[in-house]
Amino acid sequence: MYRSRPGATIRSVAEDLGVNSETLRSWIRLDEERCSGSRVATGAAPAVPGPSEGETAALRRRVRELEEERDILRKAAKYFVGETRWCASEFVADHQRRHGVKRLCQVIGIARSSYYHWRASAPDLAARAADDDRLAAPFRTIHRDSAGTYGVLRITAELRAAGHVVNHKRVAWVMRGIGLAGLRLRRRHRTTLGDPAGVKAPDLLGRDFTAEAPNTRYVGDITYLPIADGTFCYLATVMDLCSRRLVGWAIADHMRTELVIDALAAAERTRGSLAGAPAEPPG
Known part of the structure; x- marks a missing residue:
């Protein structure tokens, strides 16, 4: 194959056959020694014996097998693109006359019984x-x-x-x-477990979520953010009711009091002071 393709390199031929380039180079060297003969001049040291006819025939047979496997896999590629349920068996049925069922099943890795079952149930x-x-x-x-x-x-x-x-x-x-699928609602994650015996925080805003001037009224909330590994992060926010600006926020892997305090501290750094401004706590 190397000699029949003018301009071909050992590396390119080896890649086509799926073998190591050094292995192919050894095969070519052994074949050249066999073809040229090992004539030894009188008085010269004996030449290293070349491969036997049986070894050379075995190597050539292996090359033919590799070339056939390459051709089979190239043809099979377009069958597997469609991802049909029986694409492998369909490929065997379409190419069995040239390569045979046994050889095709061996190369693409399916059992012959699977192919015959598919053909019987077609x-x-x-x-x-x-x-x-x-x-x-x-x-x-x-x-x-x-x-x-x-x-x-x-x-x-x-x-x-x-x-x-x-x-x-x-x-x-x-x-x-x-390609049809129903609508799947995301499962709600319960973040708050109320204590029936606990003291409820007073409603400082009286359910009036408006403000005439900035930095006079604030509301806060906590939400959960699902992560790819199945866990959650929790986000606490503080918003100015007049400007609707998010003036402070904090994120953590828990819902303890420190999370809300960090969000309020961030809002205080943004506005300088929150003194005297009523806030609706997260519920």
């Missing part, structure tokens, strides 16, 4: 796919009428009410295939 799979396509239309209608909120269970109930005999697993399969 008519049933085709009929099921056609039935899925038939169900897709009412699925889309119900999903659209619910403003995209209905999921598997509600769509299953609607179909059964309309007279369709269908399982929720089948509904989930078809919905996934056509």
